[in-house]
Every structure is written in structure tokens, then in C-alpha cells.
Amino acid sequence: MQTTIETAITMPRIGDQAPDFTAVTTTGKLTFSDYAKDSWVVMFSHPADFTPVCTTEMSAFAKEADWFAERGTKLMGLSIDSVHSHLAWVNNVREKTGVYMEFPIIADIDMKVSKLYGMLHPGESATAAVRAVFFIDPKGVIRLIMYYPMNVGRNMHEIKRALVALQTSDESKCAMPIDWRPGDKAIVPPPKTLREMDERIANTEYEKIDFYLAKKDI
Incomplete structure (x- = not known):
């Protein structure tokens, strides 16, 4: 019970400042606050490379990369795999489907970022991140959080709708x-x-x- 309480306390919440970190990614080593400066960010985790549901989801984000960019939004993925696994998977998907995941994918092999953002749910898995989505605004504030279990893929239409709704709400x-x-x-x-x-x-x-x-x- 103590572990559950401590985990709940450390999980980021809507309205919190997004935790900063430096990590190895498929586009090189980066610091989140530098990458996210003056931009919206949609950060999403997936359980593992070379898995079917994750491949459909990450490919969907890659296909919509221009749509997000047009709305001042950067993409960032994450899983508890090595950067070598990430690179091999990205290349495999490109070879098999023609879809290229050019956005950074964090190699969270030490689970540092997953723990920082509450992406590890022990009841689901202690070694793989659930399907989390964090919407972070240009001020670095977490505005919306979505969680999906490992066996159910996310809804890209809802992710896009939610982002536009957040941005429109701020403007209007x-x-x-x-x-x-x-x-x-x-x-x-x-x-x-x-x-x-x-x-x-x-x-x-x-x-x-x-x-x-x-x-x-x-």
C-alpha cells in the first residue's frame, strides 16, 4: 500500500509543470525543456518496439506529423527499449510500410522518464510503459493526460480533437x-x-x- 501511495503522489497531474529531463533519443541526446521551448508537445509512450499495436500507433503519429507541426506541436515518443532497438524498429517499419518515424523516440532503458511521468503502472506491467499521452503547452504546463492499457490502441481522432480543443479554448x-x-x-x-x-x-x-x-x- 505504501508504494501505491508514493507512486500516486509522484505522478504528474493536469496543471503541473512538465518534469524536465535529459535523455538519449533516436534524434540524439536532448533536454526536454530545450526541445519543447515555445511549442506544444504531445509526448506518448508505448510498451515495446517490434510489437503490433505499438507499430500501428507510432506509424499513425508519423503519418500525422505535418498536421501536428502546422498546429505548432512537436511529437515525442518513448519506450523502455535501447536506442539500438528503436533505430532497428524505425528502419524496419520504414522498409515494410514506407512510414518513417522522424520524431524523437526516447530510449528509456533505465525507466527514468517513465517513472518521472507515471507511465509505469505495476498492475499492468512493472517493466513496460502503458500507453500514456501527455499534452504540454508552450509554458511547459501539462494540460491533458490520457492513459490506455497495453491491449487497446489509442484513438488518433480524439488526440487531434483534444489538441485543437485545448488550443482553441486558450485563444477564445x-x-x-x-x-x-x-x-x-x-x-x-x-x-x-x-x-x-x-x-x-x-x-x-x-x-x-x-x-x-x-x-x-x-
């Missing part, structure tokens, strides 16, 4: 309703004073369910 100072997609109306922050409530009630521009739930075009 609004919140995003369930299933929000670009082009949909956003939720206006609820009033915090009686005066703001009366102004909201009188407002005819918003789509209102009630004063606390109003939407607008963005």
Missing part, C-alpha cells in the same frame, strides 16, 4: 462542450457576480439554455 477564452469539433459553438464562461448574471440574462447574442449555460460562435 471559452470552454468546449462534449464532442466539440472545429466549427461548433463554444461555451461562454459562466457569470461570477450578480451583475454579470443580469448582463448574461439580457444578452441576445448567445445561444442560451439558461444564464449559466450559454454558447457562442468562435
